[in-house]
Amino acid sequence: MGHFTDMCTAISMNPIAREGYWEFLAGVTRSLNISYLKAVPIGTTVRIRATVVQHGRTMALITASMESRDGKVVYATAEHHKVHVPALPEYARRMREWRERRGIAKL
Incomplete structure (x- = not known):
């Protein structure tokens, strides 16, 4: 559950992410x-x-x-606190290039 929670909560931050604000997998735990x-x-x-x-x-x-699947049984709950850590400039540049090569929308 820990791994799945970490991945799903990071993905849930994508709609608010933009360059310089919660970019690149939403910071650290x-x-x-x-x-x-x-x-x-x-x-x-x-x-x-x-x-x-x-x-x-x-x-x-x-x-x-x-x-x-039907939402009737809850197996586990989680509360995840995250801290935004800005990406290093080199990493940010490589991620932008990677997204551009794949036609992925900008943050």
Whole structure:
């Protein structure tokens, strides 16, 4: 759940990301608190919902839950606090070039 939560919460920041503001996978984890509520049966397909609760210039809070496909069973919940760390100029340049080569929209 920790890995999935980290990835899904980072992706949930994409709609607000722009150059210089929460770019490049939404910063780093300050704290990640996961509560496991129920075991997921083997072979079960789950849905992870992530919601950006608050975002500012340097800090963000995202909540997430792992649920059954129909949303009736909650297997785990999470609270993820993130800190924006500006990308190094060289890394930012390479990421822009990589996106341009693939025709991916700018941030």
